[in-house]
Amino acid sequence: MTTGEVAAKTAGDAAGASRAVLETRGVSKTFGVVRALRDVSLTLRAGEVHGLVGENGAGKSTLIKVLTGFHQPDSGDLTLDDANVSFDSPRAAQRAGVCAVYQEINLIPERSVADNIFLCHEPKRFGFLIDRKRMLEKAAEIVQRYRLAVDPAAKLGTLGLGAQQMVAIARGVSLGARVLILDEPTSALSGAEVDVLFDVVDALRAEGIALLFVSHRLSECYRLCDRLTVMRDGAVVRTATPEELPRGALIAAMLGREGAGEHAWSDRSGAADARDEALADTPPALEVDGLQWGNRVRDVSLRVAPREIVGLAGLLGSGRTETFKTIFGAQRADAGEVKLAGHALARTTPARSIGRGLAFLSEDRRAEGIFSRLSVRENIVASLLPRISRFGFISRAKEAQLVRESIARLGIKTAGPGAPVSTLSGGNQQKALIARCLSTRPSVLLLDDPTRGIDVGAKEEVHRVVQELAHEGLAVVVTSSEMEELLALTERLVMLNEGATQGGMLTAGAHPDDVLAVLAGHAPEDGRIIDESGTDGNPT
Amino acid sequence: MATQLESNEDRLSPSNSTAPRAPGETRRGRAAWLAVLREHSVYFALAALVVFNLVVTPGFSNPFAARSLLFEAAPIVLIALGQNLAIATRGIDLSVGSVMALASASIAVFLPYGVGTALVGAVAVGALAGLCNGALVALLAIDPLISGLALLVAARGLAQALLGGSRVNLPDAPAFDVLGALAFGPVPVVMLIALALAVVVAFVVRRTTFGRYTILVGASRSAAFLAGIPVRRTLFLVYAASGTLAGLAGLFASARLGAADPNYVGVNFELDAIAASVIGGTPLSGGRISIVGAVFGVLLLQVLDASFIMNNISFTYAQILKAVFIVVALYLQRSGG
Numbered sequence: 083m084t085t086g087e088v089a090a091k092t093a094g095d096a097a098g099a100s101r102a103v104l105e106t107r108g109v110s111k112t113f114g115v116v117r118a119l120r121d122v123s124l125t126l127r128a129g130e131v132h133g134l135v136g137e138n139g140a141g142k143s144t145l146i147k148v149l150t151g152f153h154q155p156d157s158g159d160l161t162l163d164d165a166n167v168s169f170d171s172p173r174a175a176q177r178a179g180v181c182a183v184y185q186e187i188n189l190i191p192e193r194s195v196a197d198n199i200f201l202c203h204e205p206k207r208f209g210f211l212i213d214r215k216r217m218l219e220k221a222a223e224i225v226q227r228y229r230l231a232v233d234p235a236a237k238l239g240t241l242g243l244g245a246q247q248m249v250a251i252a253r254g255v256s257l258g259a260r261v262l263i264l265d266e267p268t269s270a271l272s273g274a275e276v277d278v279l280f281d282v283v284d285a286l287r288a289e290g291i292a293l294l295f296v297s298h299r300l301s302e303c304y305r306l307c308d309r310l311t312v313m314r315d316g317a318v319v320r321t322a323t324p325e326e327l328p329r330g331a332l333i334a335a336m337l338g339r340e341g342a343g344e345h346a347w348s349d350r351s352g353a354a355d356a357r358d359e360a361l362a363d364t365p366p367a368l369e370v371d372g373l374q375w376g377n378r379v380r381d382v383s384l385r386v387a388p389r390e391i392v393g394l395a396g397l398l399g400s401g402r403t404e405t406f407k408t409i410f411g412a413q414r415a416d417a418g419e420v421k422l423a424g425h426a427l428a429r430t431t432p433a434r435s436i437g438r439g440l441a442f443l444s445e446d447r448r449a450e451g452i453f454s455r456l457s458v459r460e461n462i463v464a465s466l467l468p469r470i471s472r473f474g475f476i477s478r479a480k481e482a483q484l485v486r487e488s489i490a491r492l493g494i495k496t497a498g499p500g501a502p503v504s505t506l507s508g509g510n511q512q513k514a515l516i517a518r519c520l521s522t523r524p525s526v527l528l529l530d531d532p533t534r535g536i537d538v539g540a541k542e543e544v545h546r547v548v549q550e551l552a553h554e555g556l557a558v559v560v561t562s563s564e565m566e567e568l569l570a571l572t573e574r575l576v577m578l579n580e581g582a583t584q585g586g587m588l589t590a591g592a593h594p595d596d597v598l599a600v601l602a603g604h605a606p607e608d609g610r611i612i613d614e615s616g617t618d619g620n621p622t
Numbered sequence: 623m624a625t626q627l628e629s630n631e632d633r634l635s636p637s638n639s640t641a642p643r644a645p646g647e648t649r650r651g652r653a654a655w656l657a658v659l660r661e662h663s664v665y666f667a668l669a670a671l672v673v674f675n676l677v678v679t680p681g682f683s684n685p686f687a688a689r690s691l692l693f694e695a696a697p698i699v700l701i702a703l704g705q706n707l708a709i710a711t712r713g714i715d716l717s718v719g720s721v722m723a724l725a726s727a728s729i730a731v732f733l734p735y736g737v738g739t740a741l742v743g744a745v746a747v748g749a750l751a752g753l754c755n756g757a758l759v760a761l762l763a764i765d766p767l768i769s770g771l772a773l774l775v776a777a778r779g780l781a782q783a784l785l786g787g788s789r790v791n792l793p794d795a796p797a798f799d800v801l802g803a804l805a806f807g808p809v810p811v812v813m814l815i816a817l818a819l820a821v822v823v824a825f826v827v828r829r830t831t832f833g834r835y836t837i838l839v840g841a842s843r844s845a846a847f848l849a850g851i852p853v854r855r856t857l858f859l860v861y862a863a864s865g866t867l868a869g870l871a872g873l874f875a876s877a878r879l880g881a882a883d884p885n886y887v888g889v890n891f892e893l894d895a896i897a898a899s900v901i902g903g904t905p906l907s908g909g910r911i912s913i914v915g916a917v918f919g920v921l922l923l924q925v926l927d928a929s930f931i932m933n934n935i936s937f938t939y940a941q942i943l944k945a946v947f948i949v950v951a952l953y954l955q956r957s958g959g
Contacts, residue, residue, distance in 0.1 A: 412847065412848055432848050432849070433851070433852055435850070436850035444848055451845055451848075453838055453909065454841070455909040456838070456841050460834070460838070464834075464846070465849045465850050465851075467831040467835070467851075475829055475831075476831060476834065522850075
């Protein structure tokens with residue numbers, strides 16, 4: 083997308099795009115002590131696609147729920163066609179012409195396309211009989227108008243996700259929607275399906291419908307939207323046209339780094355030269371080539387040497403977690419190769435990967451990490467049971483020794499090995515999980531946001547442990563939701579953008595803004611970018 | 623023996639009751655007492671019920687009453703063991719009662735080839751049913767509730783089909799006499815076998831990798847998968863073990879009855895096994911197991927049944943009272959966290 087195209091599009095829309103349809107003025111919403119929305123003002127205009135971006139927890143979902151009548155604002159006004167309105171239910175909002183299409187489609191897979199389009203507002207005969215013939219005709223008409231390649235009589239469940247999404251949109255149109263909210267509509271779609279969706283959105287825009295487009299994929303926002311609103315911490319940070327707000331500025335606004343850049347990032351003692359030598363000499367501990375999984379991991383390649391800490395840098399939704407899980411074998415890769423110390427892994431499962439020297443720490447400690455009902459001891463040894471047992475009988479002595487050593491080494495604060503892990507603080511739970519990863523003596527450690535949700539002191543301890551491990555010869559790949567942390571912890575970053583790796587960057591002396599600039603698609607001037615294993619960048 | 627096992631299991635499955643403690647020494651002391659009471663409620667309840675019956679119920683102190691009660695309890699102890707494993711993985715095995723009936727019918731089918739073949743055949747058929755259930759749950763990822771329900775219907779139907787829906791009396795054979803009638807004092811041989819198996823299962827749970835896997839899978843399936851635990855193999859083996867134990871239970875029940883009876887053997891036994899497991903301290907939410915508790919849970923339910931029968935309370939009312947008892951017991955346990 084070039085600036086010229088954006089300008090042309092904006093100019094074309096300018097004539098009819100001025101009339102505000104749905105507006106919020108100073109809307110606030112508090113849940114308990116959490117201020118989910120703070121003084122939010124947003125204007126949706128007829129014939130305009132309005133993009134809404136922000137990290138998780140920025141308040142996008144709450145705003146959508148206020149617009150669609152799930153939540154009532156604590157203060158502030160909602161106006162529709164310049165008249166104050168208040169939606170006390172989603173149904174009321176729908177009747178007023180405000181419809182939302184969600185990422186997870188809430189339609190009935192067992193019924194036909196036409197049934198779903200007219201669900202709960204079927205054309206009736208004599209006021210109570212459903213007029214099937216007319217319903218099919220009207221459905222066919224809508225399908226034709228937007229050139230959807232679906233049969234109105236087909237069962238919804240037999241269609242692809244993209245087509246189902248279209249049906250959900252068609253349903254909104256049939257309800258007489260004048261404001262259509264698309265909440266992450268593309269996250270489950272393939273490239274071709276996305277194109278079809280965008281054609282439909284263009285058609286809707288031409289009809290004068292006001293659209294709100296919520297997506298983590300910034301390239302789509304730039305391709306589609308006439309204006310963009312950035313939210314952070316429950317407030318609107320900026321609203322601007324795409325050409326006023328280039329990618330770098332948008333990301334900075336999302337992450338709250340506007341105006342940063344005065345303070346230089348503290349230099350770390352590690353000498354880059356020594357590291358480069360190490361990189362050149364040793365064979366990589368982990369080698370990933372052209373890894374693919376669904377549409378979330380599209381082309382990931384990276385190399386990590388022993389003793390090296392590499393950061394996988396990407397925004398939320400860039401596929402960090404999916405990449406790790408695919409490398410680890412928790413999900414089967416569609417294509418690509420993973421090599422550990424030169425040996426290719428085939429038919430991976432977590433158990434096999436662990437056996438071959440890979441360890442993975444999930445970002446979701448509660449759901450995928452700890453066994454909250456069990457003791458610290460059982461949590462630490464979970465991955466190691468085959469190696470501390472003989473003929474299937476667990477050796478208590480070896481178990482106790484390993485647990486004792488782990489607790490001492492990582493400084494886990496617990497009442498004892500038998501204490502329930504749920505009584506530990508988040509940081510200590512995390513250390514217990516790192517202890518589990520280390521128990522199998524891995525050569526490569528994949529850490530997905532290891533300091534998420536733990537306090538500052540515990541964060542530093544986790545950093546210290548990770549650096550010690552690398553010093554002892556492990557290869558570490560780490561992600562973080564905080565760019566400063568990633569820079570402080572790693573020696574080199576690999577950029578991940580919408581499921582594809584795009585070159586790397588040495589972190590010595592780098593500033594978070596530099597990383598954001600790269601993620602935004604602009605190389606910094608001083609040429610700090612290094613080529614990463616010949617991967618094609620995928621400029622958006 | 624029992625107390626020693628129990629204390630070990632406590633270490634294996636720590637309770638959460640230690641987490642929130644009221645300030646102040648006296649309240650703390652009382653809270654700890656309540657926690658102990660709750661933790662071991664099944665033993666206290668059993669003791670109270672036995673004392674109550676000894677005082678009130680005529681003929682309860684008669685050793686014959688105890689022997690008959692233990693004969694009834696032995697098969698339920700066996701299926702409660704399998705049930706306990708399934709529940710610990712956060713699953714359930716609804717098929718055990720019907721698998722008992724299928725094993726019972728198989729005795730009659732295999733009898734022409736000798737009594738020994740019949741004994742082995744019954745258990746083997748139970749194991750086969752368990753393997754089917756395990757394959758459905760582990761390999762095809764069908765919800766254990768559904769696969770168990772399917773097998774509950776199918777196994778009972780197959781059992782009835784095998785014998786044309788009728789009852790076949792077992793011949794006089796020493797093996798059936800031993801299983802059906804032999805007892806040392808009030809303790810039947812079958813009960814001794816069941817208790818021996820309970821000790822084996824308790825040991826497996828506590829000291830083997832398979833036992834630990836069972837608990838880990840139940841505590842968090844996705845965490846277990848990512849920790850490299852063979853989730854599917856564990857589930858498969860758990861249901862296979864449950865089926866095998868149900869086969870043995872069917873054999874015991876038939877020997878006691880003196881007949882292979884697909885219509886009578888094991889009807890609603892799965893419910894007793896589930897109730898006993900949960901009363902004994904293996905919560906349906908998985909990740910925790912108490913074999914000793916389950917054995918005492920079975921005894922508790924049997925004594926409860928006996929006290930209704932011996933006090934001439936009609937079966938209909940006895941069922942209602944039993945249900946109330948179970949609900950109250952589970953509520954008390956639940957409030958303990």
